[in-house]
Amino acid sequence: MKNMLKGLGAALCVALPLLAQAPADAATPAGAGAADQALVQRGAYLAQLGDCAACHTAPKGKPFAGGLPMNTPMGRIYVTNITPDAQTGIGGYTEADFARALREGVAKDGHNLYPAMPYPSYAKVNDDDVKALYAFFMHGVAPVQQANRESDIKWPLNMRWPLMFWNMAFLQKGAYRDKPGKDVAWNRGAYLVQGLGHCGSCHTPRGVAFQESALDESGSAFLSGALLDGWFASNLTGEHNSGLGRWSDEDLRTFLKTGANRHASAFGAMTSVINNSTQALSDQDVAAVSAYLKSLPPVGGNGAAAYTYDPQATKVSLDRPANDAGARVYTAYCMHCHGVDGRGFAPMLAPLAGNPNVLAKDASSLINVTLNGTGDLVINGVPSPFPMPGFAAVLDDKQIADVLSFVRAGWNNGAPAVGAAEVAKLRQSTQAGR
Template identity: 55%
Template sequence: MKKFLLVLLLIVVLVAGGIAWFATRKPVSPFDNVAAMQAPSEELLQRGEYVARLGDCVACHSTPKSAPFAGGLEMGTPLGSIFTTNITPDKETGIGAYTLADFDRAVRQGVARDGHRLYPAMPYPSYVKMSDDDIRALYAYFTGRVEAVRQPNKPSGIEWPLNMRWPLALWNAVFTEGGTYEQKAAGDDRWNRGAYLVQGPGHCGSCHTPRSITMAEKALDESSPLYLSGALLDGWYAPSLRGDPNTGLGRWTEDDIHAFLKNGRNGHAVVFGSMADAFNNSTQFMTDDDLKAISHYLKLLPGDPARDGTPWQYDEGAARNVALPAREQIPGAQTFMAKCSFCHGADGRGKQQWIPPLAGSAASLAKENASQINVTLNGSGRIVADGIPDAYRMPPFRQQLSDQQIADVLTFVRSSWGNRGGSVTADEVKSLRQHTDPASSSPIILQMR
């Protein structure tokens, strides 16, 4: 019996030691034996700045009150809040002591310079696909152009034992894929460039792909129909980017997608929520060639008719419901006419590209209602295109309307003009009212240099 217990103890020790070794070892980087970078050229610095725009690094690693890239943005997770880190070249609180290999491990493999694992809120499962050239340029930009800011990082709000980092090594081994993006013969050069941008630096799947109970994205590329099929994330619903005619991009042309990314608006929608930050700090700065490549790639992702249902068609019948005296008898109709119709129209069609339609919008047809509740409560951030703030924005109704009034008006919207997103309850509004902070609707518009 004693021999058996000793053998069992030895096995436990060996397994524990193996796990500990695996969890604490630093992954190999292709830059491990690269000499310290010389003073980067202006061309490399400019390319690095562009790659930082592609990755929208400034949106997460900044706050409206902080210097660019100094960190401190609170991000909600099921386990508790975490805060983004200082990635300015300050040697004590930032990444000033990082070598190119250290930087590469952090960005593409989720391992900090001291060996601790990063939470996958840092989208390294996507960034791993970035090319060596883009990583080299990004490092040159952060160490050679970004201004150093001394700002200590905030500890996470995740309590022990869930805050232990070593299990993330096992998570990475199971749920991430190694290797940079490789050209696929099935697509042309434009398709492959779009795939690289969407899957790699753009990390679109971080928001738009559903996650499993382990918080891993259920798919990382177009080989799965779940990739970019829509996901609920921290009080917002990121819609499908596939060819779904109701909840995705099925009714959009490539030009529509290009206009949305370039201008923040088109005839179908206007950016809001997290996408407003992505537009303000990232997509509007991309080249037309890159935007067209992204549009081309997304437009070729097929939809799922079984999930999306019969394509939406406009129903004129709602006009009767907003006419007097009928609207006085329909919950939400009177509130809609008083608070919403001036901008979105009594017919729900909006005002061309300036004010989005509610009739047939993805948010009105998706079963997830978080985005409509959130934007009704907190409004939308200001869209800033070419440095000019937009004159039109969704105002917050948090103080003007009760939970029941918001539930009623959204139920009306989601069941009118052919919409079939489903009803909204007062409890759902109450939950998001408590979860969201009005300050979070303020846009982060930052000059990166």
């Protein structure tokens, strides 16, 4: 279980390669001036902030050419080509067309986009940033001729026109407006988190119509954690155990820039967010995001008392020979990386004692990362030395349930046990097609 609990849950929906883009002048028309180049470069930064590559670049595919499969409650869809190719991409889009697709979820030909595209968040992007993004995608990205693929959703669920009514019910139009009484950093952080960062797309629970239960801090469910595609995207509120309540501002800024801190390290889709997006943010923007998130009041959690570390009972259970089934698995497979004391070797190897993902009510992320491992964090071009391997081929459902129950009870974590049936269900859903 090396580096298990790679921390603040699954934020976008899929892990992908680093953002790759053509050099700034590669697709820029002859005669483009310095002002245009500055706009393209600003758009490139905003595209990283929005993590556009994560969904629009398929593994081993060309940048922004689409083709990535995404699972939805109705079936699988395939992300579209957003390069400036005139036939298969968005080369024929005007800036108004681009803005409408980005903020309202309506393509140039009038068909509605599925809300897997986070346009309810992008609706908050201001006009200046839309202009810069348009400049980047038209003049800073190489055109790729690659036809879009139809979804696997069957008729009648594949009809798009009902999405007009979904938008009427759930889409809140209008760019973000600064909140009075809040300082510049807080408002900038709110704009980034709610808008291009689209953190709520993964970290906010969904309603029966797949709508986010809240789009900003005025809703109590906002960023309180959510299950998505086999991962539980973590609570980002000030909740003490499973949220950010014990994280300092420095802890959070370190996590956003490197994917690891003394509490946890990134796993699942959050690895892609760190690799493609947040590590590239300016220090000022990272500080703004941290200021906003750290202002959110505590919501959710498992109702337990505030976590305090206690190694004693776990130390006894790990005495050789380990005296229960979970402890035996931990001793054989996990202890060398995560330690007898459960504190790991942060930030290289994640702690399990007090880790927010261990303390969460939903154990999906723990099961998933134990079964399937996680991809490398790549910071400044250097892969992490100790990625979490998968144990699906090594441990059976009961063994994984036993060791995760041991971890969730150990070191005073006090989280609910994991059942073998839960492991079997996730094994089946995540191993399909591998």
